[in-house]
Amino acid sequence: MQIPQLSSEQKLLYRKIVFLLAAGFCLTPWASPPIALMLGILLALTHENPFHRISRPAAKHLLEASVIMLGFGMNLAVVLKAGASGALFAVGSISATFILGYFLGKWLKIPIKASALISAGTAICGGSAIAAVSSVINAAESEISVAMGTVFVLNAVALFVFPPLGHALHLTQAQFGTWSGVAIHDISSVVGAASHYGQSALYTATAVKLSRALWIVPISAAASYIFQRQQSKSGDVIHKPQVPWFIGLFILASVVRTFIPEVASWSPVVTHVSEAGLTLTLFLIGAGLSQRMLKAVGWKPMLQGVMLWIFISATSLGVIVLVVH
Secondary structure (H helix, E strand, O other), rough: OOOOOOOOHHHHHHHHHHHHHHHHHHHOOEEEEHHHHHHHHHHHOOOOOOOOOHHHHHHHHHHHHHHHHHHOOHHHHHHHHHHHHHHHHHHHHHHHEEEEHHHHHHOOOOOOHHHHHHHHHHHHHHHHHHHHHHHHOOOOHHEEEHHHHHHHHHHHHHEEEEEHHHHHHOHHHHHHHHHHHHHHHOOHHHHHHHHOHHHHHHHHHHHHHHHHOOOHHHHHHHHHHHHHHHHHHHOOOOOOOOOOHHHHHHHHHHHHHHOOHHHHHHHHHHHHHHHHHHHHHHHHHHHOHHHHHHOOOOOHHHHHHHHHHHHHHHHHHHHHHHOOO
């Protein structure tokens, strides 16, 4: 008996049903951040994303909304303390990452804009930093794909590697949260890894990563100034850096939770919804992976990304173990 072939419309409908069922599974208690990410990657590589035009902006807005909701579960004192401890590492680690990235890029003969984007993604906050910096230096789509692909792969690795490493090294909740916030690229993977380690680690990691995300603005401004001559000669338009406004709303949510007692009573429910939203975000991020993005990442950009990641992970861990308790 011959199996009938599906039409293109039926195949698309099938892919949409599979995608929606997988997304729904990510909202259940059986799903975890690593499972959601891998499920999204698996679907992207085997079935293609039938909602590719809306999944990326949806992931961005869902991530921002989930982070804001996390603020309702965090006392302002915790946010300020964690942010201050992370700020101690920010100037030194960000500067050192960019300097090392520049010399690695020259040594590996990587195009300067692609190298700068990889450094920005490693030093600050992954894809958000790459998007912001690329807009002010007018990076080509191929250069953005190289940087995004490199950071994506390392983010996925971090989500699985960091929690076991933290337990093996007997890191405290505060130590692991600070380390995750400094050394893992994207806020989505930071929250995913820290939530596995513990509630206190989650709050610390979120505050530390968001305090680093504020560096998008000065770094983008500096990148715009450095590349300004080249852009003005070529006639390119210089864009303003993108400001991560949702961080201000996260702090405002924490202020509300701290000073309005009624809010604290339902903050656990909001936190639970936020964590479910972040799990779904990781699924959407994984589903946004494409064969083109993976092909764009050669061994040289990946080597630069890995070396920068090892550098910031090892140096920050050494300082954190000595300073944070």
